[in-house]
Amino acid sequence: MAKETHQFQAETKKLLDLMIHSIYTNREIFLRELISNASDAIDKVHFEGLTNKDLLEGDDQYEIFLVPDADSHTLTISDNGLGMNKDDLMENLGTIAKSGTKAFLEKLQQAKEGGDTGKDLIGQFGVGFYSAFMVSEKITVVSRKAGEKQAYKWESTADGSYTIEECEKEKRGTSITLTLLPEFYGDKAEENFTDTYKLQSLVKKYSDYVRYPIKMNFVVEEQPKDADGKPIEGAGTIKRNEVRTLNSMQPLWAKNKSEIKPEEYDEFYQNLFHDWERPMEVMHNKVEGTIEYTSLLFFPEHAPYNLYHSDYEPGLQLYSRHVFIMDKCKDLLPEYLRFVKGLVDSPDFSLNISRELLQQSRELKLIGKNLEKSILRQLNTMLKKDREKYEKFWAQYGKSLKIGIYGSAYTGTDTVDKLKDLLLFTTSKEDKLITLKEYVEHMPENQKKIYYATGKDRAAIDSLPQMELLRDKGIEVLYFLDNVDEFAVEVMREYDGKPFHSISRGDLGLDDVESQEVKKETENITKTNEDLIKDIKETLGDKVADVKISSRLKSSAVCLVADEQGPSFAMEQVFAETNNPMFKAKRILEINPKHDLFARLQNIHEAGKDTQQFKDYCNLLYAQALLIEGMMPEDPAAIANKIAELMAK
Numbered sequence: 001m002a003k004e005t006h007q008f009q010a011e012t013k014k015l016l017d018l019m020i021h022s023i024y025t026n027r028e029i030f031l032r033e034l035i036s037n038a039s040d041a042i043d044k045v046h047f048e049g050l051t052n053k054d055l056l057e058g059d060d061q062y063e064i065f066l067v068p069d070a071d072s073h074t075l076t077i078s079d080n081g082l083g084m085n086k087d088d089l090m091e092n093l094g095t096i097a098k099s100g101t102k103a104f105l106e107k108l109q110q111a112k113e114g115g116d117t118g119k120d121l122i123g124q125f126g127v128g129f130y131s132a133f134m135v136s137e138k139i140t141v142v143s144r145k146a147g148e149k150q151a152y153k154w155e156s157t158a159d160g161s162y163t164i165e166e167c168e169k170e171k172r173g174t175s176i177t178l179t180l181l182p183e184f185y186g187d188k189a190e191e192n193f194t195d196t197y198k199l200q201s202l203v204k205k206y207s208d209y210v211r212y213p214i215k216m217n218f219v220v221e222e223q224p225k226d227a228d229g230k231p232i233e234g235a236g237t238i239k240r241n242e243v244r245t246l247n248s249m250q251p252l253w254a255k256n257k258s259e260i261k262p263e264e265y266d267e268f269y270q271n272l273f274h275d276w277e278r279p280m281e282v283m284h285n286k287v288e289g290t291i292e293y294t295s296l297l298f299f300p301e302h303a304p305y306n307l308y309h310s311d312y313e314p315g316l317q318l319y320s321r322h323v324f325i326m327d328k329c330k331d332l333l334p335e336y337l338r339f340v341k342g343l344v345d346s347p348d349f350s351l352n353i354s355r356e357l358l359q360q361s362r363e364l365k366l367i368g369k370n371l372e373k374s375i376l377r378q379l380n381t382m383l384k385k386d387r388e389k390y391e392k393f394w395a396q397y398g399k400s401l402k403i404g405i406y407g408s409a410y411t412g413t414d415t416v417d418k419l420k421d422l423l424l425f426t427t428s429k430e431d432k433l434i435t436l437k438e439y440v441e442h443m444p445e446n447q448k449k450i451y452y453a454t455g456k457d458r459a460a461i462d463s464l465p466q467m468e469l470l471r472d473k474g475i476e477v478l479y480f481l482d483n484v485d486e487f488a489v490e491v492m493r494e495y496d497g498k499p500f501h502s503i504s505r506g507d508l509g510l511d512d513v514e515s516q517e518v519k520k521e522t523e524n525i526t527k528t529n530e531d532l533i534k535d536i537k538e539t540l541g542d543k544v545a546d547v548k549i550s551s552r553l554k555s556s557a558v559c560l561v562a563d564e565q566g567p568s569f570a571m572e573q574v575f576a577e578t579n580n581p582m583f584k585a586k587r588i589l590e591i592n593p594k595h596d597l598f599a600r601l602q603n604i605h606e607a608g609k610d611t612q613q614f615k616d617y618c619n620l621l622y623a624q625a626l627l628i629e630g631m632m633p634e635d636p637a638a639i640a641n642k643i644a645e646l647m648a649k
């Protein structure tokens, strides 16, 4: 095969440009990224080797080797992992398959525009391999895939293209040689990545827990020794090569909690999960009894940008007696805890069963249940003892818990009971988060329901006409600002025996004396205006399910409410966005009998229901009600013309 030249995919090119002219100052992390890729590649060959021994070609002494060379100013990182063939090289190092990269590029651009360094972003998005271009003028990758004979050489100077050609490689795996930029080699360099001691300290700092040995050759100068091992006086010094393992590989979780410093947990987490930030929460537990395991779990400080997208892979790492079994095991924790990162090490996991069987094993299920319980316990304690921290947690992961409640409608689990006391909402009383328990404690005795309102922000809800009455009566209303909120309470139905009730739905069910009187009065007005109501309804046709005299409006002329049954308007919009437009809320037009417009309507109606004026008024009322709810009338231009006509009169 002749040497081929290929162009990088446009997005890769953009990413490389950003890397090279990087706004990123902490360039040394490239080493962590390459070592972590090497370690991942070894994991892969190790697994495949479990069922296909031939693949290992008799070499199961996994290792990562660093070879700095001051003369050629290169640094080579080699592994005996799975390796890559031609297609893999083109796929993995020529394109960016990850959908998140687009988001990364956008965020990086924004950060740059905002004068930010964007340094947090690299860790968050894991641009891995490409970070090596921050320190290299050329990268050469030589790789031979396990089980295949032909090796390939991939090379690029990040000028928009790369070359691929066949080559020889005896051992399986990958060697990545970085030809360093002048700033990064030599004694005068700001950071000298050919210096063995510099590299040793970087490995200690970033990759100490990598579970395969990271080795490097050191040239040791020493005095020659005699037969008894005593240094020979006056014999000068000799140079000797000594291969040293740079990382301790000591699994942190195996140590006693009391011996671990908080910084150690942080570093471990940052290393293992490529996060730039320290974790928000660390949970380290050793459990002995019917089932034995150690777990080390973390909540990232910030929710990953793709937490709710399908390309986010949740799951914990599994180990058995410190031997790595698998990454991203999804079956331990319930879906609503998908943001939890970490690992579980248990001697009860068998190394020799397939991953599929392991995931269904009784031990795994039991450990999963225990982990869920201890996470919930931790959250409940946080809520009680450190409200500020819990609110920080809620800001990042509250949505996960609410989705969990909604999802339980399908899974039929008892998630509602587990999570209902962990929910937080802001309310009409204060711009502060409260629990449902606190809401119920604030309720006056005669209030039987938990009222909520949906909207895109506080201001939108505050301006809803339906809010006025509840505000006047001093009734607290929960603000649902998140799409999922209303869906979650639909599943919950009630809290502490009190049903949830949207202020934009059905009868509010207020039963204080005043409300009872207003209700009676409304019934009377309805009776005396039966014809008018019937004619408005007839004029609006199937746009509305019903027309009613309102007992909830104060200063607004009209409002639209949804039926008790079926979706609300907010839900209808969510359904429409997710291509489910069939779910429509039933629209009930409520008219305020105390508004001057009502008297005017009665007046116009005296001339009969067929006059153009009556029809126009009905349509305009309905359009107003839609607009208040944030919905578009079907024919906005016609409505605007009608308004103009009326104004001109």
Ligand SMILES: Nc1ncnc2c1ncn2[C@@H]1O[C@H](COP(=O)(O)OP(=O)(O)OP(=O)(O)O)[C@@H](O)[C@H]1O
Binding pocket: 033, 037, 038, 041, 079, 081, 082, 083, 084, 092, 093, 125, 126, 127, 128, 129, 130, 174
């Ligand atoms: N040493 C290696 N051996 C085998 N494959 C490798 C090696 N280095 C990189 N790769 C392949 O190239 C891909 C791209 O690597 P890159 O570092 O850009 O992203 P990643 O490792 O998938 O993501 P992240 O850095 O977020 O974990 C890897 O997924 C892997 O398939």
